[in-house]
Amino acid sequence: MTGSSTPTSDTTTTSTSAPDHRMVPYFDEMTSIEVGKAIEDNAVILISLGATEQHGGHLPLGADTMQGIELARRTVAKLHAEGHPAIVGPAIPFGPRGFLSETPIKLPGNVNFSAQTFMLVLEEIGREIIEQGFRRLYFLGFHAESDAPMQIVAKKLCETTEANVVTLNWLVGARPRYSKYMEAKAQDGHGGEGETCRMLATAPHLCRMHLAEPWHPTPRDDRPDADNLPYLGGGVGRYKMAEPYFEGFKSGITGDPQLATAERGELVYDLMTGWLVDVIRHDLSGTEDYSRAEL
Template identity: 25%
Template sequence: MIIEEMTMPEFVRGLEKTRTVLVPFGATEEHGPHLPLNTDTLHAVEVGRKLAEKRAIFIAPPVPYGVCRSTSQHPGTLSISTQTLRALTLDIVSALYRQGLRNVILLTGHAGGTHTSTLIDAGEALLERFCDLKIAVLTEFMLAAKEGRGLIETVDDSHAGEIETSRILNSHPQLVKGEAEREYPSFPVGILVRDKRRFWPGGVWGDPTLASAEKGRLLEDLVVQCLDRFVTRLEEWQE
């Protein structure tokens, strides 16, 4: 059940089937010279839609902005602050709660550490705010990397590499523009730098040359299956 496409009566009928909602979080962020800026958002939205085909679950409208520190100077990246992301999360989940939803999954297609930590921080605050709320924070890329470890050939593949390029080749092939070379960032350990592009010029972390649409299809199926199992676990969770 895609909330933004539903009518009021459809929403009411949906609440008779489930009180669970998935909120896709993404980013508007560079993904090398070959992938679209909304790659992270596309990942989260696509698996949410596929999950809604398998079971009764609400899929909220996506949040297409995230906290993007290491790519903040690359062309096209539109990063927001942790304060903004936290406030958005608190407001969105509170609104969903007021509408009767009680089981909430924050699924982020953007795997940035600061971004994910902010979602977790907001989730902890929401647990204190609503005593009957169940909430989870999942990183969609981490699910893909874990579930698809037998498919991925690249060691330490990450941003705009084999996994993400395969995913977009499968779901939105028309948005893949050309190719990109294997690359890994070279940030100094522990040192915060101003000129981030100096240490990561191409914006790729991994090897997109090993990507394929078939790998992307298999990865997406694995992520959806994993999410399906996770939703059941959350709905049955007792403390």
């Protein structure tokens, strides 16, 4: 790890001191009466979209789902501090199959949906929640492959129900400031420094740091502008990578998780939470009139 100083938290939210996010209940921990009260209060509901997949030898299979619930809890805590009713909705612990451009080999532990099945499940869950009376739903993506499918489902639910369904991709929202929290200068990604920082803040007892191994791809140095996958804010959907991109790939991760610290995980969560709260606050300050919606 380098000797650079740790940056201070940088969020744009202006909320007052938030309650302890660890005390915010997850949907499964709530009672029917508590959910009913949230509906009466016109509460925002955050539905995190996770996965069950390998994250190298050092992180658990449910890392995406755990981080999604963690971020939802932190966001709800800050919304509560500002007086906005909100709850942590149910999490989906399975996602679409991984991109071959991220993991080209099969590794044990992955339990995936096809994209079609994932969209059906997400739509069914969304409709159940909307039929109960929720009108502001946020799909919080924490599995890259869920980004495009969740947009399709959100669009359909907006067109066919009275609810407003919004998708949140923090990878794009927090990206302009995210890199300054990382020590590594080489490419970081799945199971790497950033994700390991967050898991050390979320569930340190599940991180096997003695098994953390670095791996970095061998990309070409003549890439065109915006040559990144769309979920990273790029304009090129390249889902297979030619050799020698994956030379030496075996651990299933991209980056250097050995550089991760829980302290920087907390700072990154602050950044991500600030962006989510800004988006939701903006929505809550607008009109409730969707009379022109196509129903």
